[in-house]
Amino acid sequence: MRKNIKLTSAFAGITALALGLTACGTASDPGAKSDSGKADPSKPLVVAASPTPHADILTFVKDNLAEKAGLKLEVKEFTDYVLPNTATEQGQVDANYFQHKPYLDDFNKKNGTHIVPVVNVHLEPLGFYSKKVKDLKELKAGQTIAVPNDTTNEGRALKLLADHGVITLKDGVGADAKLSDIKDKKGLEFKELEAATVPRALNDVDAAVINGNYAIEAKLNPAKDALALEKADGNPYANFLAVKQGNENDARVQKLVKLLNSPEVKKYIEDTYSNGAVIPAFGAAK
Template sequence: MKKKNVLFSGVAALTLFLAACGSSDSNTDSAADTASSDNETVKIGVVSEVEVDVWEDVASRLEDKGIDLEIVQFTDYVQPNVALENGDIDLNAFQHVAYLEDFNANNESDLTPIGFTYVSPLGLYSEKVTDYAEIAEGAKIAIPNDVTNGGRALLLLQAIGLIKLDEAKGTTPTVNDIIENPKNISFEELDAAQIARSLPDVDAAVINTNYATDSGLNPKEDALFLDTDNIASVADVYKNIVAARAADIDNETYKTVVAEYQTAETAAILDDVTAGNDVPAWEQ
């Protein structure tokens, strides 16, 4: 099994890595004289339309730095890591640290974070009630079926008093770790990409922001509760990242991609396309 601690080494090194990225100068004059056909192509995998919008803006700025960024959109949270592991893409940007940790542990992988992107809220939504206090006895709530997003969803529900979890389970509890459930809530565990569609069929649902916005929901206006309402309480493991294969952690081209993402220009478009919901994680 490949060493899992590569992930944590990557996270621990992010501060130094990001500082190095931020201080590097780009040879924009020579890049401007280089035809796009001579640029180096980098393929990056994303999941949502929102992430496509943001990375297209980054890609337009990278052209003058000798990089053609090709954005590959996936429809679920599994394939971007599989594609990165297989070498079909060079980077991906869709997941937080906890999700990558779980993927590595379950797939004998050593994919590694090389830069923070944003913190995305996880929200509780409903078409049946307007306040989470109104959630009734025996209600059905949909949550993501993967360990990390599912665990985060359960922690959100604990934060508003609907359930109580075994503290020993940390950031990755499961429904089996619920020790108090006063309203006898039942849980429907679904693929994260499918939960927004299930909203009419359940009493409430915990939905990732990218899928919420893709389905027309506005987290700040439509969510009954967002776990980022207290941003300081969101652990580093829930900060989204750009991931690469461990062998590419020092790749200078990939560092340039990360550095161009971590700019005021990206922060502005991120704020615009997510209606202020996603917060730059490199500034936290």
């Protein structure tokens, strides 16, 4: 039985307070860095994570590898992209595992937080899905495409569409694209939604670009259901374990780093997500 602690809407009320507190900080603040030397190695390492696949991977580590490594691991599930970072910044959790570097860089810049990546674990290719067309060529002017509304994932989504000829972006625009950077929409309309809600809107729009983890939760099979799928080679969007700056060398964090990049976790990811929705992407996060 899974013993993860799932954080639901009860935590939504702390979002505004957490954001307000983190927005006041800068890299030069006295409290910007934590003293990881004071961390009690006997206490559980509490990690915030998106439910799938992040919490699933952590639960595998907890149930099969952590005890032998002398690590007490506690997993807290979050269903949004804001609270895991604010909770890590405020010390409500010790680490998080849900995001990629472009998203974290943007989040830190906007909110004055001091979260840093520690180790890459996996990649979730972004996919283009539709229940109303069976081929990208069937898209017509006037139809609506839903895209994630956070800065990095929206840019990533638009790049995917541009790479497959659905839209044309302005010259020189890449994965940081915004809707205003679309040179030719080809008559299509775009609906910006929180990433977690995009799959639920799939019946109400003509097509949608969906993050890999949310596609899995919506019972979509990227390898079979996606009309277009992000390439894995050279992809900068590996998801990683992250901590508040200064906690990188916490002994518990370093134990988890080794376990997350272990052969056992690699096999677990490949066996569990054989549909290509999640791909091992081990190595130091930069």
